[in-house]
Amino acid sequence: MVAFDPPTFQQRKLQRKGSESVVRKSIEKALKLPVVRTMGSIFVVSLVAFLFIAYFFHLKTNAVSELDYTTYDYHIAIISDQTDNSFWEAVYASAQETGADYGAYVEQIDGTLSNALSMEDAINVAIYAGVDGILLRPTEGEVSEDMIERAYDHGIPVVTMQKDLPNANRQGFVGINDYFLGQEYGKQVLKLATQDTQLVMVLVPATTFDATSQSWFQQGLTSTVLQENIAFDFQIIQDDKGLNNAEDIIHSIAEGAIAQPDIILCLDETITLSTSPLVREIGLSDEIQIIGSSVSEAILLEIETGNLNASITIDPTELGSASVEALMTYIHYHMVSYYTEVDTMLIDHDVLLTYGEEAIDD
Structure with a gap:
């Protein structure tokens, strides 16, 4: 079971490291006090050191347990070249909600970055992270097809969303023809x-x-x-x-x-x-x-x-939900419908x- 909720393990590690540094500097400062000549002063210095050491031990043993981190069985990357509109935000929110029902953490690879990654870089990051599957709204052309092939070579299934690349080695398509x-x-x-x-x-x-x-x-x-x-x-x-x-x-x-x-x-x-x-x-x-x-x-x-x-x-809600369901079906059973149709909405x-x-x- 791996925790994927923000803050990440690395962030928590750095957080603890920062706390440890403060403790270490405080202890060093305490130990650099002028040489004490009375038993009372020695006792005070010892008490300060003991309290810092106790606090340090408390951080080490409770840094994670005191926070409520949800753990997930699966890590899914969701990638699109169009993430700055309300439609995609609704797709992503639905995918996250449905993923949680399956014990899967759905992560937008460049969601926390100020500058969006290229599709090639985003898929490379997902592959490097060893995700269990990729939901991809592909761009047209050979780059997306090549990257889908690379993910497949690494044993990572890909389901395309909204736009399809039928000649690529993807496992399924969710959208409308x-x-x-x-x-x-x-x-x-x-x-x-x-x-x-x-x-x-x-x-x-x-x-x-x-x-x-x-x-x-x-x-x-x-x-x-x-x-x-x-x-x-x-x-x-x-x-x-x-x-x-x-x-x-x-x-x-x-x-x-x-x-x-x-x-x-x-x-x-x-x-x-x-x-x-x-x-x-x-x-x-x-x-x-x-x-x-x-x-x-x-x-x-x-x-x-x-x-x-x-x-x-x-x-968009159905697109996000159905895409996660298709990918999880493949992960569990190694087979999925070639094409999952999503309804259209007419708003007048x-x-x-x-x-x-x-x-x-x-």
Whole structure:
């Protein structure tokens, strides 16, 4: 049984070491007093030394037992390149809670660092720490696949979350297929569309939708929206350390450089919060309807005020919980479902009126 709760064993060791240093210096100071010539003075010095030694022994024997440290049977690393949004915070909180039910400590590898680690470094840290499993929201490309392979070579199972790398040596995937996600957005397009709806613009985040993901999403979307009069305009949004070109596209619409859509689909939280307020500011709210992604206080406010028609998101609580369950199933039985589907959530004005923000948070 290994304690993984903060403070770590090393921190407690340093804490005890610091206390020992204070005791040692105090004893040394006491012993450096001028030579005493009376029995009373000798007794006082001896008493001080004895008290410090007793206190030192007390620290050694009770430094850990006096504190309530929970012990865990398993240590799980959870790694993502997107940890600075409310969606991921909800995923992580749910994963920690579910992990505790399984006797597993779920740790975000760079959670206490001021600067986030690269995905490669985070996985290396997890491997070096000898974790029992890794929950990974991977980036696209060979780096993630290579690091999953390295974890596998060290006997560490990996379950991918939200985004999948089917060609990698991962043990399972928890999330929603991009094709099904396209269908969910298509259903909402049909709800909003009228006889006059002609163009739907899709703002696709390049960092999380590679060419394959875009293709599957597009197929799911177009197979659901079968009206011949509705066309689709896919715009790839590049992200540069939190800045993206979604605002440039909206300005181009206002200037007439790009055809004005009737509906805009925003496929991540950042794009949603860049697009919705700007459409309002340039006075196009009555002409363009917006379906966003994810859920946060800012997005709920956009929906409440009518600037955002709806938002589609994977249930973050279910994603965190199901991912831990899939990984623990593999750890216990060395087998797990290849694909575990997580439900999507549609949040619109009616949902807010009916259930309120508290129900969504729950």
